[in-house]
Amino acid sequence: MPDTGPTPPPHPRIAAVRGDITAQQVDVVVNAANNAMRGGGGVDGAIHRAGGRAILTDCIARFPNGLATGDAGWTTAGDLPATWVVHTVGPNFAGGERDRSLLESCYRRSLEVADELGAHSIAFPLISAGIYGWPREDAISAAIDTIAGSPTHATDVRIVAFDEQAYTQVHDALTVRGLG
Template sequence: MPQTRRSAQPGATLGGMRITCHQGDITVEEVDAVVNAANSTLMGGGGVDGAIHRAAGPELLEECRRWRAARWHDGLPVGEAVATGAGQLPARWVIHTVGPDRHRGQTDPALLASCFTRSLEVAESVGARSVAFPAISAGVYGWDADEVARVAVAATRASTVEVDEVRFVLFGPEVLAAFEQALQE
């Protein structure tokens, strides 16, 4: 799939953090950390979660199992984030976060914002300087792409973490347009 790279302004930065968006495949991004729109089990699934697990290989699943056994026995809570190695991905880490599911009544934008802020905090804690995000909750979890984009961009801009670059890597043109609009606001 051809990738379209865009930002609010070429080379736009906010407090030293460059924020861009483009259409592409998050599993091939050459960044320090990719964020996985995981389900609470951390065991893989569909969409971005399944694609990341398939591309990373079995070592990712094994590390997720260790996290479940050690700390998240009942699953990773919505809005929380945890880092694992990235297996066979070009990234160094995968940061797993569970987005809110509108179909289950999880409609609070603060829960969605927490996915982005906690992921950035975890990225900083492992030393990641560049992070790629998908449109968390904008797929099967039923959130409108425009709302996800506004929340994601606002949460990223409000973050005080020391990360050099945030890339929103989006699957389709409609979601890309939503993020482009949010970056221009």
């Protein structure tokens, strides 16, 4: 039998979780950060508050010039129950950034960084669907389709929704795709 090269990683199990992303006991918590990488509101503010000063200190050291939209990088998780925070900067739909490929890149790059770290469990928020105003249904679609279509060594991927309505939408979208 011919050698076909290394076996590609399996696709992850994707689950909808209702709760607080800062309480997830996973290898990686993904932060929906802003370009400056100095903390902010929404998920970003919650992660920085719960994780403590160590996250901001690491952001300043690792990202002195910030991070580009669609890219991702990691820091310590500080006081969070996770090991690392992977920060990614989603497009600001409300501010006119409407290129869906940038949103998809956030998920893909976050998985790549998590793989580099050797992570097997990852908790994502719905990137750009909060204060950046990305339409929720499309944000959910971009998240699920990109995660499901990206090769990764992660076996446990969670999409964490803070409110019941978002959780139900994510759960239903996973079920329709045969992933839930």
